Amino acid sequence: MSTNNRIFSLDLLRVIACYLVIQVHAGEFYYINADGTIPMGDNPYWVNLFNSIGRAAxxxxxMITGFFVLPVKDNMADFFKKRFTRVVIPFVIWCVLYAFYKLIMGDADVQATLVNILKIPVNFGTEVGHLWYVYMLIGLYLFFPIISPWIKSASQKALLFYLVIWVFTLFLPYIHLVFPEILGECYWNNTPMLYYFSGLLGFAVLGAYLKKYHMENKKSDMLLGSLLLIVGFAVTVLVFRQRLSTETIVADVELSWGYGTVNVAMMALGIFFIFKNLTCKECVLSRTVTDISNMSYGMYLAHIMLLNFFYSVFDGMTDNVCIKLPVISVCTFITTYILIKILSYLPKSKYLIG
Structure with missing residues (x-):
C-alpha cells in the first residue's frame, strides 16, 4: 500500500503501461508503411524486440480498471455519471482538438475539419487510431454494472470457470492457423460458441479475481511473474519474427501482438505478479508515480501530437532505430506529462484530462 489510500504498485503499473503505449506508437513509424505493408530492412526486427513487451500495456x-471498479459499488446512475464525466467529455474535447490539429498540420482543409467534428459520434471524428481504446473502455463501463452482481456473489470456482474458458479463447488466433473456422464460425456468423467469453472483458474480470484471491505477498510471485513474462515475451517475439519472413501486411504480421492472445496475457499477468506487492514509503518517487498515474488518461489522449513532433525532430539525426525509438518515446512521455500537469491547474480540468 502507498500513502493517501492508494496502492503504489498499481500506480506504478499504470505508469509503466502508459510509457509502453507511447513506445508502441513510436515504433509504428519504423515498421508500418503508409499502405499498411511492412518496410524492408532491419527496422521491423528491432521494433519487434523493443515493442513486443509493450503489447501488455x-x-x-x-486489469487495473477491473481491479478498482469491479464489482461496481455505486448505483447505476451515479456510476455512469462519475465515469462518463471523466472519460467521455475529455474524449470528445480531444477528438475536436485532433480535428483542428489535422487542419493546422495541413492534413485536412476547413470543410474536412468540420466533417471530422460532426463525425465524432460515429468513430473518432478524425483518423487518430489510438482513440479506439476509449470506445472499448466506454463499452466496459456500460457492461460493468451488469456483470457486477455476479462478480460480487460468484464463488472462486465460478470465477475460475469463466477465466478458464476465456484463457482457451486466447489460443484461438493460433488455432485459426490450422482451422480458420471453428466452433460455429463461418462467413455469415461472427458470434461463434465462445464469443461471449472472449475479448478484453476477460482482463477486467481477471483484475477483480486477483484483487479478491491473489493480493497476498508470496515468495513465489516474483518467480511466477518472471516465468510468465519471459515465456510470453519469447513467444511474442519469435512468432512476430517468423511472420516477418512470410507476410507483408501489418495485420498478418501482428498475429502474436494481438490482445486476445495467450502470450500477451502471459506478459500482462507476469508483469502484474512482479509488481503487485511492491511498496514505497512517502517520498518524491511515490508522489511522482502517483501523480503520473493520475494524469495517465490525459497523457493517453494527448500524446500523439507530441509524439509526431519528436519524431520529426529526432528521426533524421541517426539511422539507428535502437537509439531513435527510446529517445522519441522518453521525450514524448516526459513532455506529455508536463503538458497534462500544466493543464491540470486549469479550472474544471477534469473535463479536459479526466
Whole structure:
C-alpha cells in the first residue's frame, strides 16, 4: 500500500503501461508503411524486440480498471455519471482538438475539419487510431454494472470457470492457423460458441479475481511473474519474427501482438505478479508515480501530437532505430506529462484530462 489510500504498485503499473503505449506508437513509424505493408530492412526486427513487451500495456490498463471498479459499488446512475464525466467529455474535447490539429498540420482543409467534428459520434471524428481504446473502455463501463452482481456473489470456482474458458479463447488466433473456422464460425456468423467469453472483458474480470484471491505477498510471485513474462515475451517475439519472413501486411504480421492472445496475457499477468506487492514509503518517487498515474488518461489522449513532433525532430539525426525509438518515446512521455500537469491547474480540468 502507498500513502493517501492508494496502492503504489498499481500506480506504478499504470505508469509503466502508459510509457509502453507511447513506445508502441513510436515504433509504428519504423515498421508500418503508409499502405499498411511492412518496410524492408532491419527496422521491423528491432521494433519487434523493443515493442513486443509493450503489447501488455492495454491488458494491464484493463486489469487495473477491473481491479478498482469491479464489482461496481455505486448505483447505476451515479456510476455512469462519475465515469462518463471523466472519460467521455475529455474524449470528445480531444477528438475536436485532433480535428483542428489535422487542419493546422495541413492534413485536412476547413470543410474536412468540420466533417471530422460532426463525425465524432460515429468513430473518432478524425483518423487518430489510438482513440479506439476509449470506445472499448466506454463499452466496459456500460457492461460493468451488469456483470457486477455476479462478480460480487460468484464463488472462486465460478470465477475460475469463466477465466478458464476465456484463457482457451486466447489460443484461438493460433488455432485459426490450422482451422480458420471453428466452433460455429463461418462467413455469415461472427458470434461463434465462445464469443461471449472472449475479448478484453476477460482482463477486467481477471483484475477483480486477483484483487479478491491473489493480493497476498508470496515468495513465489516474483518467480511466477518472471516465468510468465519471459515465456510470453519469447513467444511474442519469435512468432512476430517468423511472420516477418512470410507476410507483408501489418495485420498478418501482428498475429502474436494481438490482445486476445495467450502470450500477451502471459506478459500482462507476469508483469502484474512482479509488481503487485511492491511498496514505497512517502517520498518524491511515490508522489511522482502517483501523480503520473493520475494524469495517465490525459497523457493517453494527448500524446500523439507530441509524439509526431519528436519524431520529426529526432528521426533524421541517426539511422539507428535502437537509439531513435527510446529517445522519441522518453521525450514524448516526459513532455506529455508536463503538458497534462500544466493543464491540470486549469479550472474544471477534469473535463479536459479526466
Amino acid at each position: 492495454v491488458p494491464l490498463f484493463v
